[in-house]
Amino acid sequence: MRTALLSALVALPLACNALPPPTRIGIKIPLTKRVSLANEDGTVNTDALQKQASRVQSKLNRGFSAYEKNTGNAHPNAKKFVSKRDTGSEPLTDDEQLLWQGTITVGTPGTDFTVDFDTGSSDLFLPGTNCNVNCEGHTLYDTGASSTAEDQDDTFSLAFGDGSTVQGEIFEDTVTIAGLTATSQAVGAATQYSTGFAADEFPPDGLMGMAFPQLSEFGADPVFQTLVAQGTVDEPVFAFKLSTTGSELFLGGVDNDLFTGDFTEVPVTQVGFWQVDLDSANVGGTPAVEGLSAIIDTGTTLIVGDQDSVAQFYASVPGSQDASNTIGAGFFTFPCDSVPDVSLTFGGTDFPISADTFNLGQVSAGSNDCVGGIMGGDVPGFWVVGDVFLQNVYTSFDVGNTQVGFATLA
Numbered sequence: 001m002r003t004a005l006l007s008a009l010v011a012l013p014l015a016c017n018a019l020p021p022p023t024r025i026g027i028k029i030p031l032t033k034r035v036s037l038a039n040e041d042g043t044v045n046t047d048a049l050q051k052q053a054s055r056v057q058s059k060l061n062r063g064f065s066a067y068e069k070n071t072g073n074a075h076p077n078a079k080k081f082v083s084k085r086d087t088g089s090e091p092l093t094d095d096e097q098l099l100w101q102g103t104i105t106v107g108t109p110g111t112d113f114t115v116d117f118d119t120g121s122s123d124l125f126l127p128g129t130n131c132n133v134n135c136e137g138h139t140l141y142d143t144g145a146s147s148t149a150e151d152q153d154d155t156f157s158l159a160f161g162d163g164s165t166v167q168g169e170i171f172e173d174t175v176t177i178a179g180l181t182a183t184s185q186a187v188g189a190a191t192q193y194s195t196g197f198a199a200d201e202f203p204p205d206g207l208m209g210m211a212f213p214q215l216s217e218f219g220a221d222p223v224f225q226t227l228v229a230q231g232t233v234d235e236p237v238f239a240f241k242l243s244t245t246g247s248e249l250f251l252g253g254v255d256n257d258l259f260t261g262d263f264t265e266v267p268v269t270q271v272g273f274w275q276v277d278l279d280s281a282n283v284g285g286t287p288a289v290e291g292l293s294a295i296i297d298t299g300t301t302l303i304v305g306d307q308d309s310v311a312q313f314y315a316s317v318p319g320s321q322d323a324s325n326t327i328g329a330g331f332f333t334f335p336c337d338s339v340p341d342v343s344l345t346f347g348g349t350d351f352p353i354s355a356d357t358f359n360l361g362q363v364s365a366g367s368n369d370c371v372g373g374i375m376g377g378d379v380p381g382f383w384v385v386g387d388v389f390l391q392n393v394y395t396s397f398d399v400g401n402t403q404v405g406f407a408t409l410a
Helices: 004-011 046-071 223-229 307-314
Strands: 088-091 093-095 099-106 111-118 124-127 150-159 165-177 180-192 206-209 237-241 248-251 259-267 274-283 286-296 303-306 332-335 342-346 349-353 359-362 369-372 374-377 383-385 393-398 403-409
Touching: 046 150, 046 374, 111 124, 124 165, 150 180, 165 223, 180 223, 259 274, 259 393, 274 307, 274 383, 274 403, 286 307, 286 342, 303 307, 307 332, 307 374, 332 374
Parallel strands: 111 206, 124 180, 286 383, 303 374
Antiparallel strands: 088 248, 093 099, 099 111, 099 165, 124 206, 150 165, 165 180, 237 248, 237 393, 259 403, 274 286, 274 342, 303 383, 332 369, 342 349, 359 369, 393 403
């Protein structure tokens, strides 16, 4: 289980399939959106923004470390980095625009857990019954009560941006999501949660990674790849709609009620993260910066790029200013009464970013300056493309053809 699919995925061709992913009709359940990154008065929540920046850095570090452990080679970006079967759909809730969460069932008999679905990592972990650090308020995973839980006699430790860790033991168990069941799935039972996963900071019980096995700290297949390997899903594709209403994770294809037109499909350039070429970031329909690489990450709220290219991007935004001293390192502002026309180009197609998602809010009450959703971070050579962009498109993740597709929301 730990090595079979990993070997198969490494061997998959990176060529883009010319045909769009098969379409399926899924379950549509309306969802509610919680508060935004802005405070009630329309100003930005500076603490939340800075936590997001730190979260991106630590996630990339974890991914690069796991990639090298699993493949024996350093991730190429790490060298630049300084520190007729069934389909199913799962409703998602956006918690403070930070997390896209839904329900899974683990164990026999099954217990329901709420998890953050994250395409920027690859492991599933939950708080175990013997977790006594930062686990209060979460539903606990009782491995002793599950007849299908098997102890793998192995431990894990995941470091996070606040300097704390999630650590625990690795089990294999039955996991069901949207009616689809994966057996002998690797699940981490945490004995300690980091401060960032305490219930008041992280309402979901755990996290379910949906990247490739190369990023697994457990050295195991992520849940969706297990579903594919066990022949449970109709197609080796999952898709997200992340929006203020009707957000959905679809497993086993794409939901053709949620997009219009054709997909623009771009091949994964480095299997591990969902990493693809980003042609350009545009202001007013003109490329401000070109020739980028992008990690498509549902677990990141902002768009985070390397410092130089982000500065180059904002140089094309009239009235923009470096806000490192007021908001935090890497952030920029623009005039609130003149939100720029911003888009990203993938596969030769421009995808607009709405003013509502790009504008994170006013710097302070009564300020004429607002904070932009693209920030500069310690990520030289690539951008991490999160919800600021993904809320504007329907996105498919094709495991079989190792490609990402973008389509216009219906």
